[in-house]
Amino acid sequence: MLRTLILRVENRPGALARITGLFSARGINIESLTVARTEDPTLSHMTIVVDLDDVALEKLVKLLDRLVDVVTVTVVDTREAVERELLLLKVRQEPGQKLELLKEAELFRARVVDVAPHSYVLEVTGDEDKLEAFIRVFEKYGILEVVRSGKVALARG
Amino acid sequence: MKMKGTEIFVECLRREGVDVVFGHPGGAILPIYDQLYDAEIRHILMRHEQAAAHAADGYARASGRVGVAMATSGPGATNLVTGIASAFMDSVPMVVFTGQVPSTLIGTDAFQEADVVGITRPCTKHNYLVLRTEDLARTIREAFYLARMGRPGPVLVDLPKDIQLSECEFDYPREVHLRGYRPVLEGDREAIRQAAVAIVEAERPVIYAGGGVIASEGAEELRRLAEMGRIPVATTLMGLGGFPTEHPLSLGMLGMHGSWYANTAISRCDLLIALGVRFDDRVTGKLSEFAPTARKIHVDIDPAEINKNVRVDIPIVGDVRRVLSVLNAEVEGLLGAPPAAAWAQKRQRWLAQIAEWKRTYPFRYEYDDRVIKPQWVIEEIARITQGEAILTTDVGQHQMWAAQYYRFKHPRTWITSGGLGAMGFGLPAAIGAWFARQDRPVIAICGDGSFQMTMQELAVVAEHRIPVKVVILNNFFLGMVRQWQQIFYNGRYAASDLRVSPDYAKIAEAYGLRGHTVRRPEELVGLLEETLLASEPVILDVQVAAEENVYPMVPPGAAITEMILGPLETTAVADSKESIA
Numbered sequence: 178m179l180r181t182l183i184l185r186v187e188n189r190p191g192a193l194a195r196i197t198g199l200f201s202a203r204g205i206n207i208e209s210l211t212v213a214r215t216e217d218p219t220l221s222h223m224t225i226v227v228d229l230d231d232v233a234l235e236k237l238v239k240l241l242d243r244l245v246d247v248v249t250v251t252v253v254d255t256r257e258a259v260e261r262e263l264l265l266l267k268v269r270q271e272p273g274q275k276l277e278l279l280k281e282a283e284l285f286r287a288r289v290v291d292v293a294p295h296s297y298v299l300e301v302t303g304d305e306d307k308l309e310a311f312i313r314v315f316e317k318y319g320i321l322e323v324v325r326s327g328k329v330a331l332a333r334g
Numbered sequence: 335m336k337m338k339g340t341e342i343f344v345e346c347l348r349r350e351g352v353d354v355v356f357g358h359p360g361g362a363i364l365p366i367y368d369q370l371y372d373a374e375i376r377h378i379l380m381r382h383e384q385a386a387a388h389a390a391d392g393y394a395r396a397s398g399r400v401g402v403a404m405a406t407s408g409p410g411a412t413n414l415v416t417g418i419a420s421a422f423m424d425s426v427p428m429v430v431f432t433g434q435v436p437s438t439l440i441g442t443d444a445f446q447e448a449d450v451v452g453i454t455r456p457c458t459k460h461n462y463l464v465l466r467t468e469d470l471a472r473t474i475r476e477a478f479y480l481a482r483m484g485r486p487g488p489v490l491v492d493l494p495k496d497i498q499l500s501e502c503e504f505d506y507p508r509e510v511h512l513r514g515y516r517p518v519l520e521g522d523r524e525a526i527r528q529a530a531v532a533i534v535e536a537e538r539p540v541i542y543a544g545g546g547v548i549a550s551e552g553a554e555e556l557r558r559l560a561e562m563g564r565i566p567v568a569t570t571l572m573g574l575g576g577f578p579t580e581h582p583l584s585l586g587m588l589g590m591h592g593s594w595y596a597n598t599a600i601s602r603c604d605l606l607i608a609l610g611v612r613f614d615d616r617v618t619g620k621l622s623e624f625a626p627t628a629r630k631i632h633v634d635i636d637p638a639e640i641n642k643n644v645r646v647d648i649p650i651v652g653d654v655r656r657v658l659s660v661l662n663a664e665v666e667g668l669l670g671a672p673p674a675a676a677w678a679q680k681r682q683r684w685l686a687q688i689a690e691w692k693r694t695y696p697f698r699y700e701y702d703d704r705v706i707k708p709q710w711v712i713e714e715i716a717r718i719t720q721g722e723a724i725l726t727t728d729v730g731q732h733q734m735w736a737a738q739y740y741r742f743k744h745p746r747t748w749i750t751s752g753g754l755g756a757m758g759f760g761l762p763a764a765i766g767a768w769f770a771r772q773d774r775p776v777i778a779i780c781g782d783g784s785f786q787m788t789m790q791e792l793a794v795v796a797e798h799r800i801p802v803k804v805v806i807l808n809n810f811f812l813g814m815v816r817q818w819q820q821i822f823y824n825g826r827y828a829a830s831d832l833r834v835s836p837d838y839a840k841i842a843e844a845y846g847l848r849g850h851t852v853r854r855p856e857e858l859v860g861l862l863e864e865t866l867l868a869s870e871p872v873i874l875d876v877q878v879a880a881e882e883n884v885y886p887m888v889p890p891g892a893a894i895t896e897m898i899l900g901p902l903e904t905t906a907v908a909d910s911k912e913s914i915a
């Protein structure tokens with residue numbers, strides 16, 4: 178089951194390696210990972226998505242918490258956290274489909290960020306469900322490439 | 335006041351109370367060595383960096399203080415890794431300093447450059463690459479703090495050469511602020527109360543005590559709990575010395591080569607009190623059959639150890655000694671002092687059963703008057719030293735026999751590479767232990783295979799006339815490997831034969847040390863007594879029965895009750911099957 182971890186981490190060289198090392202040493206794949214500075218420049222905020230059961234997750238969280246560079250670690254679900262991901266999608270643009278395509282993009286509040294003779298690049302943000310739906314809708318036009326930023330999550334309240 | 339990096343280094347070590355460091359020099363750390371030349375801190379030149387790390391480990395374990403090792407960049411640092419990994423597995427407080435190429439050259443494949451923080455990241459509690467001299471004092475302060483606080487462990491500090499040489503204002507931080515590191519030392523009161531009730535109510539409790547008892551200086555409290563609660567105590571390999579072997583409540587060591595009665599008691603108990611242990615596979619065997627019917631209390635300083643291998647009923651995160659002192663007060667409160675006769679009666683059956691097991695199935699071996707049995711050597715060492723010596727070991731059969739047959743009396747007198755099982759640990763660890771404590775004799779019990787991995791350290795013994803005694807249980811085999819090959823690989827002794835071996839007495843002589851060879855049983859006692867009572871270093875090559883095995887033995891992955899027994903034990907068990915049933 179996909180689980181989301183939020184970490185506050187010392188913004189120092191080696192911190193990320195130490196964290197990802199815990200995963201790789203145990204053969205745990207990271208589904209997504211984002212890191213960036215926070216309002217406090219000495220702290221980084223990390224959002225990590227992993228596919229783990231409860232028991233394995235509990236062990237992992239304790240190991241993360243044990244690291245000197247990890248200040249806090251929490252497991253969150255969608256009720257407890259706002260989750261967003263940015264997606265860029267390059268889609269084929271055939272003559273005659275343009276209007277329809279733009280209308281559908283509008284429904285997702287997606288923006289066109291690049292226009293080429295035969296393709297558009299669309300940008301959209303949202304949670305997991307929205308991005309999945311977005312991809313499904315645009316499949317019919319012919320998707321050339323998709324990149325996702327990985328999820329960022331922030332605890333509510 | 336402005337100070338050079340190297341001056342800051344020495345000043346910080348002085349303030350941390352460091353009296354001795356173990357190391358080996360080289361280009362990238364020469365500025366520090368030059369500074370040490372005039373310093374009061376003693377530097378012991380080990381002949382290999384692995385030995386420097388093991389010596390710092392032995393020093394730390396014998397004294398309870400932080401051990402310090404240092405080496406140059408590149409090969410010096412990579413040579414340290416085995417010793418660091420061993421200390422990490424056994425939670426030994428250590429600070430390791432490595433020289434590094436100048437910070438301007440890092441990442442250029444400079445001469446003797448290695449990514450040491452990268453290499454040691456998974457085997458240190460924490461590590462640092464210092465990139466500004468301004469950070470040096472704080473980093474060293476944090477390193478010592480982290481090494482000893484909470485669950486102890488090795489911390490490495492990598493020091494680029496230019497950082498050692500440049501100057502800055504010296505400011506030694508009075509306090510350490512690490513917002514990501516807040517170990518919990520005091521156990522949760524409610525959980526401790528529950529544990530006390532469980533202990534009083536249990537009919538067949540067993541204590542399973544490990545290295546955490548020793549690291550937390552908790553042996554006294556452990557003894558109080560055992561005696562007050564009338565609870566038998568099994569110790570892990572790391573816990574030996576935490577409870578006296580000759581105590582009536584002692585079950586000796588449990589696990590793969592544990593006593594029959596310890597493993598059996600664990601399997602039958604209704605309450606398992608796990609203190610400073612990590613449910614290692616060499617202890618538990620098949621997990622589903624480890625103390626299957628027992629409620630489990632687990633006290634450990636490291637939350638990550640709780641529920642790691644075994645689900646427990648009452649987890650208590652905290653320092654073992656501190657938790658025990660609260661727990662003991664709770665138990666005493668519940669029992670009343672002295673405990674009611676009716677309650678004492680309740681334990682009687684279990685203790686009687688255990689006493690009978692101990693009588694019927696002790697560790698045993700067949701004495702032989704034609705060939706020296708290794709177990710006998712250890713028994714004699716125990717007799718001569720009366721359990722007052724510090725023992726270090728290498729890894730293999732001799733290590734297990736020492737664990738089984740020595741009569742431990744005190745914590746911090748048993749120093750062995752438990753978790754990593756690094757051959758070659760014994761001699762350098764003995765050197766470190768002697769620098770830590772000169773009030774006890776130090777004996778390294780070595781295997782002939784293991785000894786050959788670090789025997790160059792005899793030079794250090796000779797240089798400082800360190801009166802350690804090295805007893806090599808020489809079976810001309812990589813004995814433990816041979817034993818596995820005999821039992822699990824149809825006796826095919828692939829690459830475990832050491833028949834071509836040096837004459838260890840002559841090796842001792844080559845270093846200017848006394849060495850003796852013991853070949854016949856009738857020579858043993860005299861030479862052993864002479865060796866152990868000598869005031870100078872002696873190397874004793876004791877040639878023992880070549881194909882002796884360590885029993886009992888739990889095959890890897892089997893339940894701990896599925897012990898392979900030695901010839902004598904098999905008869906004993908058959909004789910009294912009824913009494914167990």
Ligand SMILES: Cc1ncc(C[n+]2csc(CCOP(=O)(O)OP(=O)(O)O)c2C)c(N)n1
Pocket residue numbers: 728729730731732733755756757780781782783784785807809811812813814815
């Ligand atoms: C550095 C290292 N290499 C390999 C091993 C695997 N190993 C475990 S015990 C052993 C044999 C040890 O032989 P010896 O030191 O002669 O002791 P004995 O078992 O004969 O008492 C070996 C090779 C190890 N533990 N450590």
